[in-house]
Amino acid sequence: MRIQPARMAMMLLPLLAMTAQADQWADVQAKQSLSCGVYSDVPPFSAPNPTSRQLEGMDVDLCTALAKHLGVKLELKPLSGEARVPEVKMGRVDVVIANLAYTKTRGQQIQFSDPYYVAKEMLVVKAPLADKPRAYFEGKRISATKGSTSEQSIRMAGANPVTFQDTGSAYLAVQQNKVLGVVTNAMSAQKLVSQAKAGGVELGIVSEPMALEPIGVGMRLEEPAMLAKVNEALYAMDQAGEIDQIWNRWIGPDTEYKMVRQERTQKLSEMKFEALE
Incomplete structure (x- = not known):
């Protein structure tokens, strides 16, 4: 049976569309540039330099590398x-590097590289409670910002979230003994403890995280070549010490955030954690 040219073209269109859509890496090579989405103004990840107005920060350096x-x-x-x-x-x-954590919902919309670090939701409490295990806080009232992954992590840990519009208000609830603690990301937790100490208030951080959040590079779904190239680059950056250098410059032990990079780039598929929604 002879197929008419017009019909043949119609049959080939979906296949051609799929081929074009599934070759993002070829597109990047063709244009010889990578468009990298970063925060517009969220230091220390990406924010305008006060003098030059050029974007700078940890994620900007990661995009560059x-x-x-x-x-x-x-x-x-x-x-x-x-x-x-x-x-x-x-x-x-083409990609986004903006402290982007893997969640179940995001994983259905875009694909993630292997994480280059793991963010942690941490529980900040008054100093006498800092040595308690996470299980101690099950059923207790814990504060967080409304709609945040911190709020999700409180529920996952079996505690009762009390939400506020911002971290400052959530922390005030701790001071007023309305809640036993406040959950926020590890960077903010360290900063909160330091600021409280400067004001004469002793806080501590419960050692066991409330939740783990793998941070990776976001890309379009069903782009295997692009994913492979990005992962290959991340492991090379890690092996060369570039990620450590960028980390230490922006959020490392000698910065106000005092963060120690504990995990290397690792396979997302092999991580053992309960993903947030």
Whole structure:
């Protein structure tokens, strides 16, 4: 049976569309540039320099290193927090590096590289309670910002979340003994403890995290070549010590955040953690 040319073209269109859509790495090579979405103003990850107004920060440096390892030029694209996933999903940026944590919902919309670090939701309490195990706080009232992953982690740990519009208000509830503690990310937790101490208040951090959040590079779904190239670059950056250097510059032990990088780049598929929604 002879198939008409017009019909043949119609049959081939879906296949051609799939081929074009599934070759993002070829597109990056063709244009010889990588568009990398970063926060528009969230220090220390990405924010305008007060003098030059150029974006700078940990994620900006990671984008720069990634583009270098991929052998292409870098095009930074500032984004709001809410736009990080949609901009990748719609193909308006090739990748996003904006302290982006893997969650179940995000994992259905975009694909993630292997994480280059693991963020932790930590419980900040008054100093006498800091040595208690996480299980001690089951059924207790714990504060967090409304709608945050911190709020989710409180529920996952079996405690009762009391939510506020910002971390400052959530911490005030601890001071007023309305809750036993406040949950926030490890960076903010360290900063909160330091600031409280300067004000004469002794706080501590419960050692066991409330939740783990793998942080990776976000990309479009079903782009295996792009995923492989980004992962290859991340492991090379780690082996060369570049990620450690960037980490220490922006959030390391000698900065106000005093963060120690404990995990190396690792396979997301092999991590043992309960993903947040």
